[in-house]
Amino acid sequence: MSSIIINGKEIGQEIRTGVATRVQELKAKGITPGLAVILVGDNPASKTYVANKQKSCEQIGMFSELIKLPEDISEQALLEQIRELNNRKDIHGILVQLPLPKHIDEDKVIQTISPEKDVDGFSPISVGKMMLGQDTYLPCTPYGVMKLLEHSGIEVAGKHAVIVGRSHIVGKPMGQLLLQKDATVTYTHSKTPDLPSFTKQADILIAAVGRANFITSEHIKEGAVIIDVGINRDEENHLCGDVNFDDVQGIASHITPVPGGVGPMTITMLLENTVQAAEKELERQAE
Ligand SMILES: Nc1nc2c(c(=O)[nH]1)N[C@@H](CN(C=O)c1ccc(C(=O)N[C@@H](CCC(=O)O)C(=O)O)cc1)CN2
Numbered sequence: 001m002s003s004i005i006i007n008g009k010e011i012g013q014e015i016r017t018g019v020a021t022r023v024q025e026l027k028a029k030g031i032t033p034g035l036a037v038i039l040v041g042d043n044p045a046s047k048t049y050v051a052n053k054q055k056s057c058e059q060i061g062m063f064s065e066l067i068k069l070p071e072d073i074s075e076q077a078l079l080e081q082i083r084e085l086n087n088r089k090d091i092h093g094i095l096v097q098l099p100l101p102k103h104i105d106e107d108k109v110i111q112t113i114s115p116e117k118d119v120d121g122f123s124p125i126s127v128g129k130m131m132l133g134q135d136t137y138l139p140c141t142p143y144g145v146m147k148l149l150e151h152s153g154i155e156v157a158g159k160h161a162v163i164v165g166r167s168h169i170v171g172k173p174m175g176q177l178l179l180q181k182d183a184t185v186t187y188t189h190s191k192t193p194d195l196p197s198f199t200k201q202a203d204i205l206i207a208a209v210g211r212a213n214f215i216t217s218e219h220i221k222e223g224a225v226i227i228d229v230g231i232n233r234d235e236e237n238h239l240c241g242d243v244n245f246d247d248v249q250g251i252a253s254h255i256t257p258v259p260g261g262v263g264p265m266t267i268t269m270l271l272e273n274t275v276q277a278a279e280k281e282l283e284r285q286a287e
């Protein structure tokens, strides 16, 4: 039997249509949702992602501003730029594209973004609120994974979700969001001995390791839902995920492809968060 392919492009498009309607409603009330994207340096992948974010904003009628800064910008100058954006009325969401050059302290940068405008959901305040289940901006990639599961009719409650990877932006928050939906969650990582003994227990396996084609049929059980968060290049420089798609195809019940799975959802949820930020600003104005 072949696995069901979860189509992130299609699901993302459906969600974007709903977000576009909310943009029109906000505009009718005199507020255009605005996103500022800061890009430091010339990382080619970052340039592509940032361009896609801008294009996506335009497509749904949002305002977006790209702030391009040189690779050798000082940390102070970057923090100053963020503070300026924190004070701008036309900007509802601020995002600093990661990774940053080595001489800049990423934590300091993220902490400088006002929590009201932290549409990436990376600041300690946003993360703390997420952990407590309070209203906040959820980090876009894990948030997108939750939407993929929901739209694919995959029940999370009572399932054993195994996360491979513990990054701040994917692995850790992913486990929390699944836990909030009553999954039993296991975190695994590079120091986990006998990884397959854990991953084989997964009803839902989240692969977020950053290693091309790392997860194979040896790691999964029959009927598991496989979510591939990886974006890597293989030996032939082709885009591929953390999961060896051909190897697990037919064993998994559902699987996300790379490209076209989780990736498009990351930008979709960024749009969702930015519109939410503008809606909250409107509410504050009405108070
Ligand atoms: N400030 C942030 N930095 C980074 C984030 C983030 O969420 N916020 N995530 C990643 C990069 N990223 C967005 O920024 C991102 C990565 C991939 C995709 C995507 O759509 N991928 C496509 C394939 C694209 C390709 O051809 O290369 C797919 O999987 O279908 C969107 C966003 C790190 N930095």
Ligand SMILES: [Mg+2]
Pocket: 100, 101, 102, 103, 104, 105, 106
């Ligand atoms: Mg650094």
